[in-house]
Amino acid sequence: MPARMCINPIHNKKGILHGSGNSISEETEERWADSSCAMDSLYDLDLISDTVPVILDNSEMWHHVLATSMKLGSRGVAHVEGVSKSDLKEKSSYSNILLINRTASPLSWFAECKDRKNHSSILLPYSFLPSMAAEKLRYAAEEIKKLLGDYDAMHVRRGDVLKTRKDRFGVERSKHPHLDRDTRAEFILCRIAKWVPPGRTLFIASNERTPGYFSPLAVRYKLAYSSNYSSILDPLIENNYELFMVERLILMGAKTFIKTMKEDDNDLSxxxxxxxxxxxxxxxxYTRDGEKC
Known part of the structure:
Protein backbone atom coordinates (compact mmCIF):
# COMPACT_ATOMS: atom_id res chain seq x y z
CA MET A 1 0.00 0.00 0.00
CA PRO A 2 1.13 3.59 -0.46
CA ALA A 3 2.44 5.11 2.75
CA ARG A 4 0.34 8.23 2.25
CA MET A 5 -3.16 8.80 0.92
CA CYS A 6 -3.91 11.76 -1.32
CA ILE A 7 -6.86 13.73 0.05
CA ASN A 8 -6.71 16.59 -2.45
CA PRO A 9 -7.89 16.93 -6.09
CA ILE A 10 -4.22 17.24 -7.05
CA HIS A 11 -4.22 13.46 -7.53
CA ASN A 12 -6.21 14.00 -10.72
CA LYS A 13 -3.93 16.71 -12.06
CA LYS A 14 -0.89 14.44 -12.40
CA GLY A 15 1.18 17.06 -10.61
CA ILE A 16 3.01 14.51 -8.50
CA LEU A 17 3.27 11.73 -11.04
CA HIS A 18 4.39 13.85 -13.95
CA GLY A 19 6.36 16.71 -12.47
CA SER A 20 8.90 18.57 -14.58
CA GLY A 21 12.52 17.53 -14.38
CA ASN A 22 14.03 14.43 -12.86
CA SER A 23 13.21 15.25 -9.27
CA ILE A 24 10.24 16.59 -7.38
CA SER A 25 10.75 20.14 -6.17
CA GLU A 26 10.67 21.07 -2.50
CA GLU A 27 7.52 23.08 -3.17
CA THR A 28 5.82 20.02 -4.67
CA GLU A 29 6.90 17.88 -1.73
CA GLU A 30 5.41 20.44 0.65
CA ARG A 31 2.14 20.47 -1.33
CA TRP A 32 2.07 16.68 -1.21
CA ALA A 33 2.59 16.66 2.56
CA ASP A 34 -0.16 19.26 3.05
CA SER A 35 -2.66 17.44 0.82
CA SER A 36 -2.07 13.88 1.97
CA CYS A 37 -2.24 11.89 5.16
CA ALA A 38 -0.47 8.82 6.48
CA MET A 39 -2.17 5.59 5.48
CA ASP A 40 -2.00 4.31 9.04
CA SER A 41 -4.06 7.31 10.17
CA LEU A 42 -6.89 5.90 8.05
CA TYR A 43 -6.41 2.15 8.30
CA ASP A 44 -5.34 -0.30 10.98
CA LEU A 45 -2.51 -1.92 9.04
CA ASP A 46 -1.88 -4.57 11.68
CA LEU A 47 -5.53 -5.57 11.57
CA ILE A 48 -5.44 -5.80 7.76
CA SER A 49 -2.23 -7.82 7.95
CA ASP A 50 -4.04 -10.51 9.92
CA THR A 51 -5.78 -11.30 6.61
CA VAL A 52 -3.54 -9.80 3.92
CA PRO A 53 0.06 -8.84 4.82
CA VAL A 54 0.63 -5.12 4.25
CA ILE A 55 3.89 -3.61 3.00
CA LEU A 56 4.05 0.19 2.79
CA ASP A 57 5.92 1.73 -0.12
CA ASN A 58 8.28 3.63 2.19
CA SER A 59 9.26 0.60 4.25
CA GLU A 60 12.59 -1.24 4.24
CA MET A 61 10.80 -4.38 3.11
CA TRP A 62 9.40 -2.62 0.02
CA HIS A 63 12.78 -1.16 -0.93
CA HIS A 64 14.33 -4.59 -0.51
CA VAL A 65 11.68 -6.12 -2.79
CA LEU A 66 12.23 -3.44 -5.44
CA ALA A 67 16.01 -3.72 -5.31
CA THR A 68 15.88 -7.49 -5.57
CA SER A 69 13.36 -7.43 -8.42
CA MET A 70 15.57 -5.07 -10.44
CA LYS A 71 18.50 -7.44 -10.07
CA LEU A 72 16.38 -10.34 -11.29
CA GLY A 73 15.48 -8.63 -14.56
CA SER A 74 12.59 -10.35 -16.37
CA ARG A 75 12.07 -12.63 -13.39
CA GLY A 76 11.77 -9.64 -11.09
CA VAL A 77 8.69 -7.64 -12.12
CA ALA A 78 5.63 -8.28 -14.27
CA HIS A 79 2.86 -5.80 -15.07
CA VAL A 80 -0.34 -7.81 -15.31
CA GLU A 81 -3.11 -5.35 -16.07
CA GLY A 82 -5.85 -7.31 -17.84
CA VAL A 83 -4.39 -10.72 -17.02
CA SER A 84 -6.95 -13.10 -15.52
CA LYS A 85 -6.52 -14.61 -12.07
CA SER A 86 -6.53 -18.10 -13.52
CA ASP A 87 -3.60 -17.22 -15.81
CA LEU A 88 -1.70 -15.75 -12.87
CA LYS A 89 -2.17 -19.00 -10.97
CA GLU A 90 -1.62 -21.48 -13.78
CA LYS A 91 0.92 -20.01 -16.20
CA SER A 92 4.49 -20.85 -15.32
CA SER A 93 5.71 -17.48 -16.63
CA TYR A 94 4.23 -15.83 -13.53
CA SER A 95 5.01 -18.46 -10.91
CA ASN A 96 8.59 -17.41 -10.15
CA ILE A 97 8.22 -13.64 -10.45
CA LEU A 98 9.07 -11.75 -7.29
CA LEU A 99 6.86 -8.68 -7.80
CA ILE A 100 3.58 -8.52 -9.72
CA ASN A 101 2.10 -5.09 -10.46
CA ARG A 102 -1.70 -5.34 -10.61
CA THR A 103 -2.38 -1.58 -10.69
CA ALA A 104 -4.76 -0.65 -13.48
CA SER A 105 -3.72 3.00 -13.49
CA PRO A 106 -1.12 5.14 -11.69
CA LEU A 107 -3.99 7.51 -10.87
CA SER A 108 -6.14 4.81 -9.27
CA TRP A 109 -5.44 6.21 -5.85
CA PHE A 110 -8.14 4.32 -3.96
CA ALA A 111 -9.52 0.99 -5.16
CA GLU A 112 -11.00 -1.17 -2.44
CA CYS A 113 -9.94 -4.72 -3.29
CA LYS A 114 -12.68 -5.18 -5.83
CA ASP A 115 -13.54 -5.27 -9.48
CA ARG A 116 -16.11 -2.49 -9.80
CA LYS A 117 -17.56 -4.10 -12.92
CA ASN A 118 -17.90 -7.58 -11.48
CA HIS A 119 -18.49 -7.82 -7.74
CA SER A 120 -18.54 -11.62 -7.87
CA SER A 121 -14.86 -11.74 -8.83
CA ILE A 122 -13.47 -10.30 -5.60
CA LEU A 123 -11.35 -12.29 -3.20
CA LEU A 124 -12.30 -10.09 -0.24
CA PRO A 125 -15.78 -8.72 0.51
CA TYR A 126 -16.43 -5.05 -0.20
CA SER A 127 -16.93 -4.50 3.53
CA PHE A 128 -13.37 -5.62 4.30
CA LEU A 129 -11.43 -2.36 3.96
CA PRO A 130 -14.15 -0.10 5.43
CA SER A 131 -14.16 -2.29 8.53
CA MET A 132 -10.36 -2.02 8.78
CA ALA A 133 -10.42 1.66 9.75
CA ALA A 134 -7.78 2.95 12.16
CA GLU A 135 -8.46 2.24 15.82
CA LYS A 136 -9.31 5.86 16.69
CA LEU A 137 -11.85 5.98 13.85
CA ARG A 138 -13.46 2.71 14.92
CA TYR A 139 -13.62 4.05 18.47
CA ALA A 140 -15.36 7.25 17.33
CA ALA A 141 -17.88 5.30 15.26
CA GLU A 142 -18.66 2.93 18.14
CA GLU A 143 -19.20 5.81 20.57
CA ILE A 144 -21.57 7.53 18.16
CA LYS A 145 -23.45 4.30 17.48
CA LYS A 146 -23.97 3.84 21.22
CA LEU A 147 -25.55 7.30 21.42
CA LEU A 148 -27.69 6.67 18.35
CA GLY A 149 -29.07 3.45 19.80
CA ASP A 150 -31.41 1.63 17.41
CA TYR A 151 -31.16 3.64 14.18
CA ASP A 152 -31.48 3.63 10.41
CA ALA A 153 -29.15 5.47 8.05
CA MET A 154 -28.81 6.78 4.54
CA HIS A 155 -25.99 8.10 2.41
CA VAL A 156 -27.04 10.98 0.18
CA ARG A 157 -24.46 11.84 -2.44
CA ARG A 158 -25.17 15.05 -4.31
CA GLY A 159 -22.63 17.72 -5.19
CA ASP A 160 -20.15 16.17 -7.63
CA VAL A 161 -22.56 13.66 -9.20
CA LEU A 162 -25.14 16.32 -10.10
CA LYS A 163 -22.85 17.77 -12.74
CA THR A 164 -24.56 18.71 -16.01
CA ARG A 165 -23.31 19.79 -19.40
CA LYS A 166 -24.96 21.32 -22.44
CA ASP A 167 -25.30 19.40 -25.68
CA ARG A 168 -24.80 21.01 -29.09
CA PHE A 169 -28.33 22.41 -28.93
CA GLY A 170 -27.71 24.07 -25.56
CA VAL A 171 -29.82 21.55 -23.63
CA GLU A 172 -28.60 20.60 -20.14
CA ARG A 173 -27.85 16.89 -19.75
CA SER A 174 -26.74 14.68 -16.87
CA LYS A 175 -25.28 11.20 -16.42
CA HIS A 176 -27.76 10.69 -13.57
CA PRO A 177 -30.95 12.33 -14.85
CA HIS A 178 -33.16 11.53 -11.83
CA LEU A 179 -30.61 11.93 -9.05
CA ASP A 180 -31.17 15.62 -8.28
CA ARG A 181 -34.90 14.93 -7.96
CA ASP A 182 -34.51 11.68 -6.04
CA THR A 183 -32.23 13.23 -3.41
CA ARG A 184 -34.49 16.15 -2.57
CA ALA A 185 -36.14 15.96 0.84
CA GLU A 186 -39.74 15.63 -0.38
CA PHE A 187 -38.83 12.77 -2.69
CA ILE A 188 -36.69 11.09 -0.04
CA LEU A 189 -39.66 11.11 2.35
CA CYS A 190 -41.75 9.36 -0.26
CA ARG A 191 -39.07 6.85 -1.24
CA ILE A 192 -38.02 5.64 2.21
CA ALA A 193 -41.49 5.49 3.78
CA LYS A 194 -41.77 1.78 2.99
CA TRP A 195 -38.40 1.01 4.58
CA VAL A 196 -38.17 3.33 7.59
CA PRO A 197 -41.19 3.63 9.93
CA PRO A 198 -42.13 7.03 11.38
CA GLY A 199 -40.41 8.02 14.61
CA ARG A 200 -37.17 6.19 13.84
CA THR A 201 -33.76 7.79 14.35
CA LEU A 202 -32.30 8.45 10.90
CA PHE A 203 -28.57 9.11 10.55
CA ILE A 204 -27.72 11.05 7.39
CA ALA A 205 -24.28 11.19 5.77
CA SER A 206 -24.10 13.55 2.81
CA ASN A 207 -21.91 15.92 0.83
CA GLU A 208 -24.83 18.35 0.48
CA ARG A 209 -23.69 21.69 1.92
CA THR A 210 -26.97 23.62 1.98
CA PRO A 211 -27.90 24.31 5.64
CA GLY A 212 -31.18 22.69 6.64
CA TYR A 213 -31.44 20.80 3.37
CA PHE A 214 -32.78 17.64 5.05
CA SER A 215 -34.87 19.43 7.70
CA PRO A 216 -38.22 18.52 6.02
CA LEU A 217 -37.52 14.89 6.95
CA ALA A 218 -37.88 15.87 10.61
CA VAL A 219 -41.68 15.75 10.26
CA ARG A 220 -41.36 11.96 10.31
CA TYR A 221 -37.93 11.07 11.70
CA LYS A 222 -35.44 12.00 14.41
CA LEU A 223 -32.54 13.27 12.33
CA ALA A 224 -28.90 12.81 13.26
CA TYR A 225 -25.69 13.94 11.57
CA SER A 226 -22.02 13.54 12.37
CA SER A 227 -21.99 17.25 13.27
CA ASN A 228 -24.18 16.39 16.27
CA TYR A 229 -21.24 14.51 17.77
CA SER A 230 -18.48 17.09 17.55
CA SER A 231 -17.43 16.39 21.15
CA ILE A 232 -16.38 12.91 20.01
CA LEU A 233 -15.10 13.76 16.54
CA ASP A 234 -13.27 17.08 16.94
CA PRO A 235 -10.44 15.71 19.12
CA LEU A 236 -9.88 12.79 16.72
CA ILE A 237 -10.71 13.80 13.15
CA GLU A 238 -8.02 15.63 11.17
CA ASN A 239 -9.50 15.68 7.65
CA ASN A 240 -12.68 14.99 5.73
CA TYR A 241 -11.51 11.58 4.65
CA GLU A 242 -11.25 10.40 8.23
CA LEU A 243 -14.74 11.78 8.80
CA PHE A 244 -16.01 9.87 5.76
CA MET A 245 -14.54 6.64 7.13
CA VAL A 246 -16.23 7.16 10.50
CA GLU A 247 -19.53 7.91 8.79
CA ARG A 248 -19.16 4.80 6.68
CA LEU A 249 -18.78 2.65 9.79
CA ILE A 250 -21.90 4.26 11.24
CA LEU A 251 -23.81 3.60 8.01
CA MET A 252 -22.74 -0.04 8.07
CA GLY A 253 -24.06 -0.42 11.62
CA ALA A 254 -27.59 0.78 10.86
CA LYS A 255 -30.61 -1.51 11.05
CA THR A 256 -31.65 -0.27 7.60
CA PHE A 257 -29.06 1.33 5.32
CA ILE A 258 -30.21 3.22 2.24
CA LYS A 259 -27.63 4.14 -0.39
CA THR A 260 -27.83 6.93 -2.94
CA MET A 261 -27.65 4.51 -5.87
CA LYS A 262 -27.58 0.73 -5.97
CA GLU A 263 -24.27 -1.11 -6.05
CA ASP A 264 -25.85 -4.55 -5.81
CA ASP A 265 -29.31 -5.79 -6.72
CA ASN A 266 -30.35 -6.20 -3.09
CA ASP A 267 -29.37 -2.67 -2.05
CA LEU A 268 -31.96 -0.12 -0.95
CA SER A 269 -31.40 3.16 -2.78
CA TYR A 286 -37.38 16.91 -11.80
CA THR A 287 -41.00 15.72 -11.55
CA ARG A 288 -42.62 12.41 -10.65
CA ASP A 289 -44.52 12.19 -13.92
CA GLY A 290 -47.94 11.70 -12.34
CA GLU A 291 -46.82 9.03 -9.88
CA LYS A 292 -48.17 9.32 -6.35
CA CYS A 293 -46.16 8.85 -3.20
Missing amino acids: LSDDSKKNTKKWEIPV
Missing part, protein backbone atom coordinates in the same frame (compact mmCIF):
# COMPACT_ATOMS: atom_id res chain seq x y z
CA LEU A 270 -32.84 6.64 -3.15
CA SER A 271 -32.44 6.58 -6.91
CA ASP A 272 -32.77 3.94 -9.59
CA ASP A 273 -30.20 5.68 -11.79
CA SER A 274 -27.16 3.60 -12.63
CA LYS A 275 -24.17 4.47 -10.47
CA LYS A 276 -21.68 3.61 -13.19
CA ASN A 277 -23.29 5.26 -16.19
CA THR A 278 -20.21 6.66 -17.92
CA LYS A 279 -21.44 7.25 -21.48
CA LYS A 280 -25.07 8.29 -21.67
CA TRP A 281 -26.00 11.92 -20.95
CA GLU A 282 -29.75 12.48 -20.55
CA ILE A 283 -32.07 15.42 -19.90
CA PRO A 284 -32.62 15.77 -16.12
CA VAL A 285 -36.07 14.90 -14.75
Whole structure:
Protein backbone atom coordinates (compact mmCIF):
# COMPACT_ATOMS: atom_id res chain seq x y z
CA MET A 1 0.00 0.00 0.00
CA PRO A 2 1.13 3.59 -0.46
CA ALA A 3 2.44 5.11 2.75
CA ARG A 4 0.34 8.23 2.25
CA MET A 5 -3.16 8.80 0.92
CA CYS A 6 -3.91 11.76 -1.32
CA ILE A 7 -6.86 13.73 0.05
CA ASN A 8 -6.71 16.59 -2.45
CA PRO A 9 -7.89 16.93 -6.09
CA ILE A 10 -4.22 17.24 -7.05
CA HIS A 11 -4.22 13.46 -7.53
CA ASN A 12 -6.21 14.00 -10.72
CA LYS A 13 -3.93 16.71 -12.06
CA LYS A 14 -0.89 14.44 -12.40
CA GLY A 15 1.18 17.06 -10.61
CA ILE A 16 3.01 14.51 -8.50
CA LEU A 17 3.27 11.73 -11.04
CA HIS A 18 4.39 13.85 -13.95
CA GLY A 19 6.36 16.71 -12.47
CA SER A 20 8.90 18.57 -14.58
CA GLY A 21 12.52 17.53 -14.38
CA ASN A 22 14.03 14.43 -12.86
CA SER A 23 13.21 15.25 -9.27
CA ILE A 24 10.24 16.59 -7.38
CA SER A 25 10.75 20.14 -6.17
CA GLU A 26 10.67 21.07 -2.50
CA GLU A 27 7.52 23.08 -3.17
CA THR A 28 5.82 20.02 -4.67
CA GLU A 29 6.90 17.88 -1.73
CA GLU A 30 5.41 20.44 0.65
CA ARG A 31 2.14 20.47 -1.33
CA TRP A 32 2.07 16.68 -1.21
CA ALA A 33 2.59 16.66 2.56
CA ASP A 34 -0.16 19.26 3.05
CA SER A 35 -2.66 17.44 0.82
CA SER A 36 -2.07 13.88 1.97
CA CYS A 37 -2.24 11.89 5.16
CA ALA A 38 -0.47 8.82 6.48
CA MET A 39 -2.17 5.59 5.48
CA ASP A 40 -2.00 4.31 9.04
CA SER A 41 -4.06 7.31 10.17
CA LEU A 42 -6.89 5.90 8.05
CA TYR A 43 -6.41 2.15 8.30
CA ASP A 44 -5.34 -0.30 10.98
CA LEU A 45 -2.51 -1.92 9.04
CA ASP A 46 -1.88 -4.57 11.68
CA LEU A 47 -5.53 -5.57 11.57
CA ILE A 48 -5.44 -5.80 7.76
CA SER A 49 -2.23 -7.82 7.95
CA ASP A 50 -4.04 -10.51 9.92
CA THR A 51 -5.78 -11.30 6.61
CA VAL A 52 -3.54 -9.80 3.92
CA PRO A 53 0.06 -8.84 4.82
CA VAL A 54 0.63 -5.12 4.25
CA ILE A 55 3.89 -3.61 3.00
CA LEU A 56 4.05 0.19 2.79
CA ASP A 57 5.92 1.73 -0.12
CA ASN A 58 8.28 3.63 2.19
CA SER A 59 9.26 0.60 4.25
CA GLU A 60 12.59 -1.24 4.24
CA MET A 61 10.80 -4.38 3.11
CA TRP A 62 9.40 -2.62 0.02
CA HIS A 63 12.78 -1.16 -0.93
CA HIS A 64 14.33 -4.59 -0.51
CA VAL A 65 11.68 -6.12 -2.79
CA LEU A 66 12.23 -3.44 -5.44
CA ALA A 67 16.01 -3.72 -5.31
CA THR A 68 15.88 -7.49 -5.57
CA SER A 69 13.36 -7.43 -8.42
CA MET A 70 15.57 -5.07 -10.44
CA LYS A 71 18.50 -7.44 -10.07
CA LEU A 72 16.38 -10.34 -11.29
CA GLY A 73 15.48 -8.63 -14.56
CA SER A 74 12.59 -10.35 -16.37
CA ARG A 75 12.07 -12.63 -13.39
CA GLY A 76 11.77 -9.64 -11.09
CA VAL A 77 8.69 -7.64 -12.12
CA ALA A 78 5.63 -8.28 -14.27
CA HIS A 79 2.86 -5.80 -15.07
CA VAL A 80 -0.34 -7.81 -15.31
CA GLU A 81 -3.11 -5.35 -16.07
CA GLY A 82 -5.85 -7.31 -17.84
CA VAL A 83 -4.39 -10.72 -17.02
CA SER A 84 -6.95 -13.10 -15.52
CA LYS A 85 -6.52 -14.61 -12.07
CA SER A 86 -6.53 -18.10 -13.52
CA ASP A 87 -3.60 -17.22 -15.81
CA LEU A 88 -1.70 -15.75 -12.87
CA LYS A 89 -2.17 -19.00 -10.97
CA GLU A 90 -1.62 -21.48 -13.78
CA LYS A 91 0.92 -20.01 -16.20
CA SER A 92 4.49 -20.85 -15.32
CA SER A 93 5.71 -17.48 -16.63
CA TYR A 94 4.23 -15.83 -13.53
CA SER A 95 5.01 -18.46 -10.91
CA ASN A 96 8.59 -17.41 -10.15
CA ILE A 97 8.22 -13.64 -10.45
CA LEU A 98 9.07 -11.75 -7.29
CA LEU A 99 6.86 -8.68 -7.80
CA ILE A 100 3.58 -8.52 -9.72
CA ASN A 101 2.10 -5.09 -10.46
CA ARG A 102 -1.70 -5.34 -10.61
CA THR A 103 -2.38 -1.58 -10.69
CA ALA A 104 -4.76 -0.65 -13.48
CA SER A 105 -3.72 3.00 -13.49
CA PRO A 106 -1.12 5.14 -11.69
CA LEU A 107 -3.99 7.51 -10.87
CA SER A 108 -6.14 4.81 -9.27
CA TRP A 109 -5.44 6.21 -5.85
CA PHE A 110 -8.14 4.32 -3.96
CA ALA A 111 -9.52 0.99 -5.16
CA GLU A 112 -11.00 -1.17 -2.44
CA CYS A 113 -9.94 -4.72 -3.29
CA LYS A 114 -12.68 -5.18 -5.83
CA ASP A 115 -13.54 -5.27 -9.48
CA ARG A 116 -16.11 -2.49 -9.80
CA LYS A 117 -17.56 -4.10 -12.92
CA ASN A 118 -17.90 -7.58 -11.48
CA HIS A 119 -18.49 -7.82 -7.74
CA SER A 120 -18.54 -11.62 -7.87
CA SER A 121 -14.86 -11.74 -8.83
CA ILE A 122 -13.47 -10.30 -5.60
CA LEU A 123 -11.35 -12.29 -3.20
CA LEU A 124 -12.30 -10.09 -0.24
CA PRO A 125 -15.78 -8.72 0.51
CA TYR A 126 -16.43 -5.05 -0.20
CA SER A 127 -16.93 -4.50 3.53
CA PHE A 128 -13.37 -5.62 4.30
CA LEU A 129 -11.43 -2.36 3.96
CA PRO A 130 -14.15 -0.10 5.43
CA SER A 131 -14.16 -2.29 8.53
CA MET A 132 -10.36 -2.02 8.78
CA ALA A 133 -10.42 1.66 9.75
CA ALA A 134 -7.78 2.95 12.16
CA GLU A 135 -8.46 2.24 15.82
CA LYS A 136 -9.31 5.86 16.69
CA LEU A 137 -11.85 5.98 13.85
CA ARG A 138 -13.46 2.71 14.92
CA TYR A 139 -13.62 4.05 18.47
CA ALA A 140 -15.36 7.25 17.33
CA ALA A 141 -17.88 5.30 15.26
CA GLU A 142 -18.66 2.93 18.14
CA GLU A 143 -19.20 5.81 20.57
CA ILE A 144 -21.57 7.53 18.16
CA LYS A 145 -23.45 4.30 17.48
CA LYS A 146 -23.97 3.84 21.22
CA LEU A 147 -25.55 7.30 21.42
CA LEU A 148 -27.69 6.67 18.35
CA GLY A 149 -29.07 3.45 19.80
CA ASP A 150 -31.41 1.63 17.41
CA TYR A 151 -31.16 3.64 14.18
CA ASP A 152 -31.48 3.63 10.41
CA ALA A 153 -29.15 5.47 8.05
CA MET A 154 -28.81 6.78 4.54
CA HIS A 155 -25.99 8.10 2.41
CA VAL A 156 -27.04 10.98 0.18
CA ARG A 157 -24.46 11.84 -2.44
CA ARG A 158 -25.17 15.05 -4.31
CA GLY A 159 -22.63 17.72 -5.19
CA ASP A 160 -20.15 16.17 -7.63
CA VAL A 161 -22.56 13.66 -9.20
CA LEU A 162 -25.14 16.32 -10.10
CA LYS A 163 -22.85 17.77 -12.74
CA THR A 164 -24.56 18.71 -16.01
CA ARG A 165 -23.31 19.79 -19.40
CA LYS A 166 -24.96 21.32 -22.44
CA ASP A 167 -25.30 19.40 -25.68
CA ARG A 168 -24.80 21.01 -29.09
CA PHE A 169 -28.33 22.41 -28.93
CA GLY A 170 -27.71 24.07 -25.56
CA VAL A 171 -29.82 21.55 -23.63
CA GLU A 172 -28.60 20.60 -20.14
CA ARG A 173 -27.85 16.89 -19.75
CA SER A 174 -26.74 14.68 -16.87
CA LYS A 175 -25.28 11.20 -16.42
CA HIS A 176 -27.76 10.69 -13.57
CA PRO A 177 -30.95 12.33 -14.85
CA HIS A 178 -33.16 11.53 -11.83
CA LEU A 179 -30.61 11.93 -9.05
CA ASP A 180 -31.17 15.62 -8.28
CA ARG A 181 -34.90 14.93 -7.96
CA ASP A 182 -34.51 11.68 -6.04
CA THR A 183 -32.23 13.23 -3.41
CA ARG A 184 -34.49 16.15 -2.57
CA ALA A 185 -36.14 15.96 0.84
CA GLU A 186 -39.74 15.63 -0.38
CA PHE A 187 -38.83 12.77 -2.69
CA ILE A 188 -36.69 11.09 -0.04
CA LEU A 189 -39.66 11.11 2.35
CA CYS A 190 -41.75 9.36 -0.26
CA ARG A 191 -39.07 6.85 -1.24
CA ILE A 192 -38.02 5.64 2.21
CA ALA A 193 -41.49 5.49 3.78
CA LYS A 194 -41.77 1.78 2.99
CA TRP A 195 -38.40 1.01 4.58
CA VAL A 196 -38.17 3.33 7.59
CA PRO A 197 -41.19 3.63 9.93
CA PRO A 198 -42.13 7.03 11.38
CA GLY A 199 -40.41 8.02 14.61
CA ARG A 200 -37.17 6.19 13.84
CA THR A 201 -33.76 7.79 14.35
CA LEU A 202 -32.30 8.45 10.90
CA PHE A 203 -28.57 9.11 10.55
CA ILE A 204 -27.72 11.05 7.39
CA ALA A 205 -24.28 11.19 5.77
CA SER A 206 -24.10 13.55 2.81
CA ASN A 207 -21.91 15.92 0.83
CA GLU A 208 -24.83 18.35 0.48
CA ARG A 209 -23.69 21.69 1.92
CA THR A 210 -26.97 23.62 1.98
CA PRO A 211 -27.90 24.31 5.64
CA GLY A 212 -31.18 22.69 6.64
CA TYR A 213 -31.44 20.80 3.37
CA PHE A 214 -32.78 17.64 5.05
CA SER A 215 -34.87 19.43 7.70
CA PRO A 216 -38.22 18.52 6.02
CA LEU A 217 -37.52 14.89 6.95
CA ALA A 218 -37.88 15.87 10.61
CA VAL A 219 -41.68 15.75 10.26
CA ARG A 220 -41.36 11.96 10.31
CA TYR A 221 -37.93 11.07 11.70
CA LYS A 222 -35.44 12.00 14.41
CA LEU A 223 -32.54 13.27 12.33
CA ALA A 224 -28.90 12.81 13.26
CA TYR A 225 -25.69 13.94 11.57
CA SER A 226 -22.02 13.54 12.37
CA SER A 227 -21.99 17.25 13.27
CA ASN A 228 -24.18 16.39 16.27
CA TYR A 229 -21.24 14.51 17.77
CA SER A 230 -18.48 17.09 17.55
CA SER A 231 -17.43 16.39 21.15
CA ILE A 232 -16.38 12.91 20.01
CA LEU A 233 -15.10 13.76 16.54
CA ASP A 234 -13.27 17.08 16.94
CA PRO A 235 -10.44 15.71 19.12
CA LEU A 236 -9.88 12.79 16.72
CA ILE A 237 -10.71 13.80 13.15
CA GLU A 238 -8.02 15.63 11.17
CA ASN A 239 -9.50 15.68 7.65
CA ASN A 240 -12.68 14.99 5.73
CA TYR A 241 -11.51 11.58 4.65
CA GLU A 242 -11.25 10.40 8.23
CA LEU A 243 -14.74 11.78 8.80
CA PHE A 244 -16.01 9.87 5.76
CA MET A 245 -14.54 6.64 7.13
CA VAL A 246 -16.23 7.16 10.50
CA GLU A 247 -19.53 7.91 8.79
CA ARG A 248 -19.16 4.80 6.68
CA LEU A 249 -18.78 2.65 9.79
CA ILE A 250 -21.90 4.26 11.24
CA LEU A 251 -23.81 3.60 8.01
CA MET A 252 -22.74 -0.04 8.07
CA GLY A 253 -24.06 -0.42 11.62
CA ALA A 254 -27.59 0.78 10.86
CA LYS A 255 -30.61 -1.51 11.05
CA THR A 256 -31.65 -0.27 7.60
CA PHE A 257 -29.06 1.33 5.32
CA ILE A 258 -30.21 3.22 2.24
CA LYS A 259 -27.63 4.14 -0.39
CA THR A 260 -27.83 6.93 -2.94
CA MET A 261 -27.65 4.51 -5.87
CA LYS A 262 -27.58 0.73 -5.97
CA GLU A 263 -24.27 -1.11 -6.05
CA ASP A 264 -25.85 -4.55 -5.81
CA ASP A 265 -29.31 -5.79 -6.72
CA ASN A 266 -30.35 -6.20 -3.09
CA ASP A 267 -29.37 -2.67 -2.05
CA LEU A 268 -31.96 -0.12 -0.95
CA SER A 269 -31.40 3.16 -2.78
CA LEU A 270 -32.84 6.64 -3.15
CA SER A 271 -32.44 6.58 -6.91
CA ASP A 272 -32.77 3.94 -9.59
CA ASP A 273 -30.20 5.68 -11.79
CA SER A 274 -27.16 3.60 -12.63
CA LYS A 275 -24.17 4.47 -10.47
CA LYS A 276 -21.68 3.61 -13.19
CA ASN A 277 -23.29 5.26 -16.19
CA THR A 278 -20.21 6.66 -17.92
CA LYS A 279 -21.44 7.25 -21.48
CA LYS A 280 -25.07 8.29 -21.67
CA TRP A 281 -26.00 11.92 -20.95
CA GLU A 282 -29.75 12.48 -20.55
CA ILE A 283 -32.07 15.42 -19.90
CA PRO A 284 -32.62 15.77 -16.12
CA VAL A 285 -36.07 14.90 -14.75
CA TYR A 286 -37.38 16.91 -11.80
CA THR A 287 -41.00 15.72 -11.55
CA ARG A 288 -42.62 12.41 -10.65
CA ASP A 289 -44.52 12.19 -13.92
CA GLY A 290 -47.94 11.70 -12.34
CA GLU A 291 -46.82 9.03 -9.88
CA LYS A 292 -48.17 9.32 -6.35
CA CYS A 293 -46.16 8.85 -3.20
